[in-house]
Amino acid sequence: MTTTPLEPALFASLDPPRLAGSRCADCGTVTFPAATSCPRCTGQQVLAHVLPDRGTVWSWTVQRFCPKPPYLPPDGGFRPFAVGYVDLGEVLVEARLVAEPEQLSIGAPVRLVLEPAVGVDGAPAVGHAFAPVAEGA
Amino acid sequence: MRADDVAVVGGGLHAFGRHEGRTGLDMAEVAVRAALDDAGVRWADVDLAVGGSNVSGKPDSLVARLGLTGLPFTTVRNGCATGGVALATAVSALQSRRAELVVVLGFDAHERGAFAADPAAYGLGEWYASSGLMVTTQYFAMRTRRYQHEHGVSDLALARIASRAFRNGAAHPTAWRRTPWTEEEVLASAPVNDPLTTYMFCQPSQGAVALVLARGDRAADLCPRPVRLASVTQRTRRFGSFEVFSPGLAPDPWHSPSVDAAAAAFAEAGVAPADVQVAQVQDTDSGSELVHLAETGLCAHGAQEQLLADGATDVDGVLPVNTDGGCLANGEPVGASGLRQVHEVVRQLQGRAAGAQVPGGPRVGFTHVYGAPGISACAVLTADAP
Ligand SMILES: [Zn+2]
Numbered sequence: 019m020t021t022t023p024l025e026p027a028l029f030a031s032l033d034p035p036r037l038a039g040s041r042c043a044d045c046g047t048v049t050f051p052a053a054t055s056c057p058r059c060t061g062q063q064v065l066a067h068v069l070p071d072r073g074t075v076w077s078w079t080v081q082r083f084c085p086k087p088p089y090l091p092p093d094g095g096f097r098p099f100a101v102g103y104v105d106l107g108e109v110l111v112e113a114r115l116v117a118e119p120e121q122l123s124i125g126a127p128v129r130l131v132l133e134p135a136v137g138v139d140g141a142p143a144v145g146h147a148f149a150p151v152a153e154g155a
Numbered sequence: 156m157r158a159d160d161v162a163v164v165g166g167g168l169h170a171f172g173r174h175e176g177r178t179g180l181d182m183a184e185v186a187v188r189a190a191l192d193d194a195g196v197r198w199a200d201v202d203l204a205v206g207g208s209n210v211s212g213k214p215d216s217l218v219a220r221l222g223l224t225g226l227p228f229t230t231v232r233n234g235c236a237t238g239g240v241a242l243a244t245a246v247s248a249l250q251s252r253r254a255e256l257v258v259v260l261g262f263d264a265h266e267r268g269a270f271a272a273d274p275a276a277y278g279l280g281e282w283y284a285s286s287g288l289m290v291t292t293q294y295f296a297m298r299t300r301r302y303q304h305e306h307g308v309s310d311l312a313l314a315r316i317a318s319r320a321f322r323n324g325a326a327h328p329t330a331w332r333r334t335p336w337t338e339e340e341v342l343a344s345a346p347v348n349d350p351l352t353t354y355m356f357c358q359p360s361q362g363a364v365a366l367v368l369a370r371g372d373r374a375a376d377l378c379p380r381p382v383r384l385a386s387v388t389q390r391t392r393r394f395g396s397f398e399v400f401s402p403g404l405a406p407d408p409w410h411s412p413s414v415d416a417a418a419a420a421f422a423e424a425g426v427a428p429a430d431v432q433v434a435q436v437q438d439t440d441s442g443s444e445l446v447h448l449a450e451t452g453l454c455a456h457g458a459q460e461q462l463l464a465d466g467a468t469d470v471d472g473v474l475p476v477n478t479d480g481g482c483l484a485n486g487e488p489v490g491a492s493g494l495r496q497v498h499e500v501v502r503q504l505q506g507r508a509a510g511a512q513v514p515g516g517p518r519v520g521f522t523h524v525y526g527a528p529g530i531s532a533c534a535v536l537t538a539d540a541p
Contacts, residue, residue, distance in 0.1 A: 025282035039403070047394075050403030051280075058394040058405075077304070079296035079348040081287055088274070088284045101293050103301075103404060110404040112288060119349065124304045138281045145286050 024135045024145040027051060030068040035132050037146060039109060041067035048108040070106045071130040072151070078102030078115060078122050090136040104128055104148050116149040127151050156539060160371035161246045162381035163536070165194025166498045171362035171485040172331035174264070179211030179490075182363035183262040184220050190365035194377050196256060201367075203254035204228045205244045207237035207261045208490040214260065227254075235437070235526020236389050237261055238364075238493025242534065243387040245368050257368045263488035265359035277400050277528060291527070292356060292440070294399040296348030299442025303350070306449075306457035310350050313441040314338040315463040317355045320438060320477055323470065324484025327510030331360055332484045341441075355441040360486020364494035366501070380505040382520075385424035385535040390416040392529025399527045413437075416531035417451035417523060424535035428452035432517035433503045434474065435496035437525045438481040448476070451523050451533065470511040478503060479510055489526075496522040497534060504538040516541070 021032050028051055030038040041048050042056035043063035050069060055062045084096035100115040100122060115122060116133055128148035137143035156162060167189025169182035183206070191198060198221045206214025206228065215228040233240040238261045245257040272291070274284040283289050302308065318338045324330035336344075336354050344353040367377075374381035390412040392398055397408035421428055434453055438444035449456045453474060462468060468476040479485065479499040482492060500520035502508045520536040 024286060025280050027280075028282070047405070077297040077301035079293055079300065079350075080346070081290060081293060081348060082346050085284075085287050085290045086272075088281065089287050089289075090285045099287065101288060101297070103297060105406065108406070110406060110408065112402050112404070114286065114288070124301070135286055138285050145282065 020142045020144060022137065022141070022143045024137060024143045028146060032132065034071070035130050035146065036071055037069040037111065037130065039067045039069045040064045050109050050111050069109065069111065073104040073106040073128060075115070075122060075124055075126045075128055076103040076105040076110050077124060080119050090140070092134070092136055102148070114145070114147040116147050121150050156371040156374055156381060156383060158370065158372035159250065161249045161368055161384045162371055162374035162378070163366050163384060163497070163501045164369045164374050164378035164381050165190045165196070165367035166501055167191070167193055167365045168329055168495065168498050169363040170329040171360050171488065171495070174361050177264070179208055179262040179264040179361070179363065180217060182264065182361065183214065183217055183260055183365070186262070186363040186365040187217065187221060187258060187260055190258065190367050194367040196367065196377065198222045199224055201256050201258050202226055203245070203248050204258045204260070205231060205241045207231040207233070207241045209234060209237060209263050211262060211264045211490065234530060235489055235524050236493065236530045236532040237490045238497065239387060239389050239524055239532020239534065241494070242384065242497065243389060246384055246387055249368060249370050255369065255373065258365060259368060259494065260363065260365040261490040261494040262363035263490040264361040265488060267359070272400070279400060279402065283402060288402070289400060291399055292348045292351070295440045295442055296351045298397060298446060299440070300350055302442065302446050308445060308457065308460050310342065311338065312460050312463050313350065313355055313445060314341040316438065316441040316444050317341045317483055319469060320480045320483035323478055323511060324480025327479045327484070329509060330480045330484045331486050332480070351440055351442055357439050357482035358486045360488050362485065362488040362491045362495065364491045364498050366494060366497065380538065380541065382501045382504045383537045385426060385537045386420045387532070387534045388416050388419040388423065389530065389532040390419065396529055398529040411450050412529055412531040413447055413450040413523060413525045416533045420533035420535050421452065424537070426519055426535050426537070430519045431474065431521045433478060433500055433513050433520045434476050435481065435500055435522040436476055437523055438477055438483050439487060441483070443525070444477070444481070447523055447525060451521070453521070470513055475513045478508065478513060493522070493524045493532060496524065497536070500536050504536060
């Protein structure tokens with residue numbers, strides 16, 4: 019699998035995959051993607067912060083129809099995919115979920131993975147996604 | 156009615172739906188002329204206008220069609236809150252005595268299908284749209300599922316909301332979708348974004364609405380049953396709200412601007428949510444109405460299940476909601492949608508609803524809109540005893 023990220027600024031590292039957020043030095047609020055000022059206290063002392071790579075499904079749905087452009091469908095065309103918000107404790111992150119609908123429920127444990135994606139230029143890339151993990155794994 | 160109250164003294168509406176070959180401005184002209192006729196005044200009598208459209212032309216260019224009288228004309232473009240902000244602008248002009256007779260209008264004529272979104276316009280990277288996350292219906296679905304989980308509301312409740320909307324739409328001459336789908340048919344329609352199905356979503360549509368406003372000291376001369384605009388409020392999101400197009404969210408993100416806008420509207424009007432006898436609540440999808448019923452204070456969180464099962468939100472129930480079929484049956488021409496709500500509530504309080512009339516002479520009405528990027532506008536309307 020290629021390891022060109024769809025958007026480099028979203029990642030603190032690719033191997034192992036970790037997401038890059040930010041943390042307010044004044045009030046501790048964590049944001050994703052990384053922000054340049056704090057949405058809670060408006061402070062501008064904001065530091066880089068690596069997000070946890072495990073969390074639980076906060077909510078989810080299945081994208082059943084092909085979105086309008088600028089969505090880029092994969093080779094072979096659009097296929098329905100799952101999307102959700104993952105609760106990482108300090109922040110919720112929206113991401114595609116690499117799972118069948120039957121595997122998904124609110125509270126299900128998931129971990130960060132890289133998923134093949136179509137780059138904005140059409141070239142192969144990877145994006146952030148979450149996949150189910152067995153309890154205790 | 157007190158002299159310094161602001162009242163709706165006339166209303167006009169161009170039917171909602173799809174009208175090929177007709178522009179938003181065409182529809183707005185029809186609505187304004189109908190509103191002027193309803194109030195028994197001429198365009199030349201109007202001394203201030205406020206108009207809104209999100210994507211379908213410049214509202215102030217309507218003066219070329221209605222008459223070049225030189226009146227001040229304010230244009231508003233505030234997404235889903237366009238109608239509410241137009242109303243609030245008109246109310247302050249009347250209260251500050253900068254105008255005596257005001258026309259407020261809103262229109263839009265959208266393309267078919269889901270709204271396409273431009274990530275740059277929302278300050279988001281291209282990756283967000285190209286990877287398939289920038290889809291409004293996903294947001295509504297995830298908000299609905301989480302709400303159902305936290306408050307124990309069933310999919311059947313979602314179907315009841317849609318079915319009631321289509322039932323009300325079927326009885327309304329200017330509604331767009333008038334097939335009274337049953338709850339079973341709503342549940343069996345194709346899933347769009349689980350748990351929401353095709354018939355649980357409204358569609359972009361076309362339409363226009365206009366209202367004529369005057370102060371209380373003049374209202375009785377212009378209209379046999381003027382309706383008081385007791386409050387009009389608008390709010391943006393605060394930290395911790397759950398909004399569309401959010402790659403990340405604060406934990407427990409339920410601080411909605413709808414809560415703030417509704418609470419301010421009730422406080423300003425001196426009316427309690429329990430006093431409301433006819434309501435319009437933003438229903439771009441069944442889940443949105445479900446959430447907004449509680450966020451506005453019209454019911455407790457989780458109480459929707461029983462209210463819907465009991466028929467409480469039907470036209471003859473204790474809390475009639477979206478009596479013209481709401482967005483689900485009318486579609487959503489963004490600039491016109493908020494004023495459609497006000498138009499319908501005015502007609503209900505006047506006892507002359509175009510569709511099903513709430514029985515018993517309702518005297519207190521409420522309207523609510525909510526939209527991207529985290530805005531809400533609400534109004535409380537009251538009528539004196541006949
Ligand atoms: Zn802060």
